Amino acid sequence: MAFNRKQRLRDNIEAIRTAFLLDREQRTPTARERLLLERYCGFGGLKNILNPARELTDAVHWAKSDLELFAPTVELHRLLRENTKDETEYKRNMDAMKQSVLTAFYTPPEITGTIADVLHEHGIRPDRVLEPSAGVGAFVDAVLENRPDADIMAFEKDLMTGKILKHLHPGQKVRVQGFEKIEKPFMNHFDLAVSNIPFGDVAVFDPDFSGSKDPARLSAARTIHNYFFLKSLDAVREGGIVAFITSQGVLDAPTNAPIREYMMNHANLVGVARLPNNLFTDNAGTEVGSDLIILQKNSGKNGELYYNEKLFVQTEQTPIGTSVNGYVWSIGSLSHTDLIRSTDPYGKPAYKLLHCGDIAQLAEDLREHLKIELQQLDRKLYERHRLHPTKEGSTAAEVQPAPKTEKVSPSVIAPVSVIEPVKGVEKPQAQPIGEKPEIEPRQPNHSSAVQLTLLDLWGMPIEEPVKKKKAAKKESKPKPMPSTPKPQVKVTPPVEAAKPVNGNKEEKPENAEKPNAPDDIYATLDWETNPPINGFYETMMSLTAERRKALRLEAERHRQEQLKKMGIKDTLNPAFAPSSDNMDKKPEQTEEIKQPETLAEVVPTSETVATSLFPELETEKPKEEVMDLSPRPFNGLLEPHHRDGSMVLDASRNLGYLKDLTPYGATFQPLDLRGYQKEKAMLYISLRDAYERLYSHETENHTEHKPQRGYLNTYYDEFVMRYGNLNARQNVKLVMMDAGGRDILSLERAEDGKFVKADIFDRPVSFSVESRVNAGSPEEALSASLNKFGTVNLGYMREITDTTEEELLGALKGRIFYNPLVTGYEIKDRFIAGNVIEKAERIEGWMEDNPESERMPEVKQAWEALKEAEPQRIAFEDLDFNFGERWIPTGVYAAYMSHLFDTDVKIAYSASMDEFSVACGYRTMKITDEFLVKGYYRNYDGMHLLKHALHNTCPDMMKSIGKDENGNDIKVRDSEGIQLANAKIDEIRNGFSEWLEEQSPQFKERLVTMYNRKFNCFVRPKYDGSHQTFPDLNLKGLASRGIKSVYPSQ
Known part of the structure; x- marks a missing residue:
């Protein structure tokens, strides 16, 4: 079917309208809506969108052959403007569409299906698929048809195409951004990369390429098609497949030999198919040569290339002087394809391949060709490095199952605001002292947190904890404990041996008193009615780190003094190593305090306190668990x-x-x-x-x-x-x-x-916080309105002055004017500025169209102010007219030259090229003789000199002064000829002013009016900035940087 531009444009508009509807309603498309979305074909070949079409008057800029597309294009612009939030978003969408005109040629689904089917038949059944230039997902659909569970990541840079792609494939990873945005975790990740990639000399910013020391990667960053190949080879894993449709320049260009060599050094050649030029005729209405290149990543190659791979790198010269890839030349083209000698888009000789059948026949021919090419596929390499499939939405980091993490016991008490308390943990019950097992030495806990025990705060040597008896009982026979008995130390002389422990009871004099430590913060508490457990944690948590450290230092100082008085070694010294000789002795052998080693067994060090403040209540030491630090x-x-x-x-x-x-x-x-x-x-x-x-x-x-x-x-x-x-x-x-x-x-x-x-x-910093302003006068209200809104907001001004609108307008008369062109008030500095002549004429036209408007008095006052502000008119005598100035109509120059050359001269000007063109009815003697300059190589008559006079240039005349050893002329500039030509050109230019002086007053008046309306019509605004405020502006800081005062333009 032939390419129908109008129908394609209509399909695109309906697809875009459907996409916007789905965005607003936040839902998936129905079956009918999906058909509308699938008809979207991009704007490749629809160059009409490059033409202006914002208003109906823009039709004058369109060619007659494109006028049938003007109305749909206007509808497209209106559709985008209505469904974008602002002008910036509208322009961004339009710019993306315009940039795709030369590259958005979508692959027919018959071709994408054939490629996916052949790969599937040869064992390429990917779990992870990359589509770096997805369009509307032709390859995505083809892959999913054979592999419904495949995890596909599709990139599409065009904003509108990406929006449609998301609605067509909501279950896939669709990313509306450039392929260069792919993250490092997705390198060496995909099983298959398949796409119809863009082409052209478009540079891509990718630090991995632009900053590479490899010349091939550095060169690839300058052309987008080469970049896609090399970046995709990075993205697929070992043995993965890269199958891209690309321009013939990748294989045929001799300058791309380093790129092709890089491919062959990092991948195996699987197959190539040269596709016919009429592949995209039905979808995009264009004929362009393209290739299908299939590679298999193999980074372990030793650098030696096979014969086919060497052909892939090399190029051959064709009979017509063009280059063709050596491998393509050896395998030939598809069946039913004719080779025709033609020209490329630039008019140079080239070969063109045209397929004789329809798209179905082309797909079948491609299938047979690929079956032969894919015999080079290394199936073992593909399967050897195949990764296990992951669930949808998984990342590259989720390839391996995550190891189970054991919970680590915290070494400090967590702050309430940061660490949640552990629920469901029961409070440990106190046990009799006699039933407590022996405390084993703990491993050091190198925590930087300050750890305290209750005894540290008391500043006392540590005694054997005992249960306080209620009444004196008959002493019973001592019963040895399972572990070494722990002596009791008293600080008051004389020092007595600790009595043996009987069960969980101990004999103790009732009147024994213990002196308070100087830093005992609990000395005033009644321990009988308020034991430490009631409120101890609240007291501890209220201590700051600095206070705890000070208390610990004080306790240590007091402990050292007590040890010195009793003559006992410091068992808390890490260098002290307790002896194990007496570990198994009976309690009777330890009645005297002569073995400080026994103290080391009960003294809770900073390491033992790390997990419990009351070690005597512990029934079992928790095992230290090792933290799992694996990613x-x-x-x-x-x-x-x-x-x-x-x-x-x-x-x-x-x-x-x-x-x-x-x-x-x-x-x-x-x-x-x-x-x-x-x-x-x-x-x-x-x-x-x-x-x-x-x-x-x-x-x-x-x-x-x-x-x-x-x-x-x-x-x-x-x-x-x-x-x-x-x-x-x-x-x-x-x-x-x-x-x-x-x-x-x-x-x-x-x-x-x-x-x-x-x-x-204290306050937001990303926007200005509103504050109540009370203005004492209309002038202050105007300044406040300008400072806050930048415009005259009468409603706001009424609120802050408690006056009426009429009173404000009367007080501010001459400072603000009503501008009917913007339907609002403007300050004088803004209203009487710019092209005041044009503004006055437009307001005058509004007054003629709205004679009954209630705003007429205000509008007339504003118009009069503009007329008074018009610059003083410049007379004809004060103007200096130069021949060739662009603002003077070409008809004036043509009239002058017709008078000078005595013939009808026509002059035209092209603004886009900034160039004049000249022509005459017939050449007179003045053209051929009087204004003729003869050069060594060519002659310049009056028409040639006229064109130089209009551009204010001079012909570059050369002459020969002899021959070189090869018989070629030795050329130098012809100074005499150039001087004569300049004289003739000056005669033409200077005669223009004299000719204008001879014209009628009406002609001069029209020329003067034209100049004044174009150049002498502007009034420069004068802002004083008195209404502006700059919070926290440091004027002294500005002075230190050379800005001593704020000048008017600030």
């Missing part, structure tokens, strides 16, 4: 501000950072931070997320988000209270570990040597 898919919530390197918490509250971030997921890399550092990092993440959410919401919606601002202040205050300022030296390193850390550091600013909160903690 795994991130199972938390991805937010818009997340990027590679962002610190996050996964669903199990494990700390780590993101890498390989894509729109479909990311990889979570755990961090081995524990205790104090982990607590700090978790609070930082809460602070960062609160800031990002607040700023994003207020930027997008221009409304204040008070609750989120409250969260930001809460997290910041808590962070500063616990760890100090964000910019403090101990915190900067942690903050900079996060990808957005530099932004978070800007939440503080330095004032007077201290860090204070930035403005965002």
Whole structure:
């Protein structure tokens, strides 16, 4: 079927209308709507959209052959304008359509189906498919027909085509952006890359290519078709297939030899098919040569190429002087294809391939050709590196199953605002002391957090905990405990040996008193009625890190003094190694305090306190679990501000950072931070997320988000209270570990040597916050309106002055004018500015069309102000007319030259080329003799010199001064001829002013009016800026940079 431009344009309009409807209603297309969307064929070959079509008057710029498309094109513009939110989005869509005119040639579905079927028949059954230039998804449909469960990622840069593609394939990964945006996790990922890629000398910005040291990759970034091949080879995994339809330049251009050599060094050649030039005739109405190239990635090649691969790199010379790929020349063309000698689009000799049958016959011929070519496919290579299929929506990081993560016991008490409490954990029950198992030595816990025990706060040597007896009982026979008995130490002399323990009871004098430690913060508490367990945690959590550290130092000092008085070694010294000689001795052998080693068994060190403040209540030591630091898919919530390197918490509250971030997921890399550092990092993440959410919401919606601002202040205050300022030296390193850390550091600013909160903690910074203004006069109200809205807003001015509109207009008469062209008031500085002559004429036309308008007095006043502001008219005598000026009509020049040459001379001017063209009815003696300049190689008559006079140029005349050794002329400039030509040209140019002086007054008046209306019509605006305010503008800071005062244009 022949290409029908009008029908194709109509199909495109209906498809676009359907896509906008689906966007508004947020639903999937019905069967009928899907048919309308599938008829979209792009704008390749529809060059009419390049013509202006915003108004009906634009039809004068259209060629007669395109006028039948003018009405649909106007409808297309109206459709886009009605369904885009602003002019910027409308222009972006139109620009994308215009750019696709030369490249958007969609492949017939019969061809895409044949390619997919042949690959499927030869064992290419991909799980992951890449379509880097999808169009409306012809290849996507073909792949899904053979592989319905395939996970397809389709790129489409054209905005409208991408919108339609999304509606046609809602279940696939459709990305409306350029192929160069593909992320690194998708490299070496896909089983198959198949597409009809764009072509042309269009550069692509990709740092991996433009910054590469490989000449082939560097060169590929300059041409889009070469880039698509090399980038797709990066994207497919080992053994993966790249099957692209592309222009013949990839294979035939001798300059592309490095690109083809790169392909053969990194991939195996599977097959090539030279497609006929009339492949796209029915869909796009154009004839263009194209090739189907199929490669199989093989990065392990040793650099030696097979014979066919060498032919693929080389080019041959044809009888007509063109280049053709050596491999294409060897395999020939498809069946039923004729080779015709013709020309390329640039008029150069070229061969053209035309298929004699219809599209179905062409698809069948292609199928037979590919069956032969795909015998070179390495099936074992394809299967050897095949990845296991993943669920829909998985990323490259989800290829391997995520290992199970064991829960790690926290080494510090988590802050309430950051770490959620563990639910369902029962409170441990106290057990008799006698039933407690022996405490084993713990591994050191290198946590930077300050750990305290209750006894540390008391500042006492540690005694054997005993159960307080209620009344004295008869002493029973001692019963040995399973472990070494723990002596009791008393600080009051004389020192007595500890009595043996009987069960869970102990004999103790009732009147024994223990002196209070100097830093005993619980000395005033009644332990009988208020034991430590009641309120101890509340007291501990109210202590700051600095206070806890001070108490610990005081306790240590007091402990050292007590040890010195009693003459006991410091068993808390890490260098002290307790002996194991007496571990199995009976309790009777330890009555005297002569073995400090036994103290080491009961003294809870900082390591033992890390998991429990009351070790005597523990029944079993928890096993230290090893954290799994292996990367795994991130199972938390991805937010818009997340990027590679962002610190996050996964669903199990494990700390780590993101890498390989894509729109479909990311990889979570755990961090081995524990205790104090982990607590700090978790609070930082809460602070960062609160800031990002607040700023994003207020930027997008221009409304204040008070609750989120409250969260930001809460997290910041808590962070500063616990760890100090964000910019403090101990915190900067942690903050900079996060990808957005530099932004978070800007939440503080330095004032007077201290860090204070930035403005965002108090008010929005992405938009201006409204504040109540009370104006004392109409002038102040006008300034406030201009400062806030940039225009005269009478409603706002009435609110802030409590006056009527009539009173405001009367007070501001002469300062504001009613402009009927914009249907509103404008200040004098803006209204009386620009082309005042044209503006006055347009307002005068409005007055003629609306004689009964109630605004007529105001409009007339504005018109009179414009007339008074018109610049003083310049007379004919004050003007200097130059021959060849573009503003003077060409008819004036033609009349002058007809008078000078005594013949009818015609002159035309092309504004787009900025060039004059001249012609005459017949050549007179003045043209052929009087204004003739003879040169060595050619003569220049009057018409040639006229054209140079109009352009104010001079002919470049050459002459010969002899012969060189090869018999060629030695050329130099003919200075005499050039001088004579300049004299003739000056005679033509200077005579123009004299000729104008001889014309009638009416002619001169028309010329003067034309000049004044075109050039002497502008009034420069004079803004004083008195209505503008600049909050927090530092004028002294400007002075330090050389700006001493604000000048008028500011």
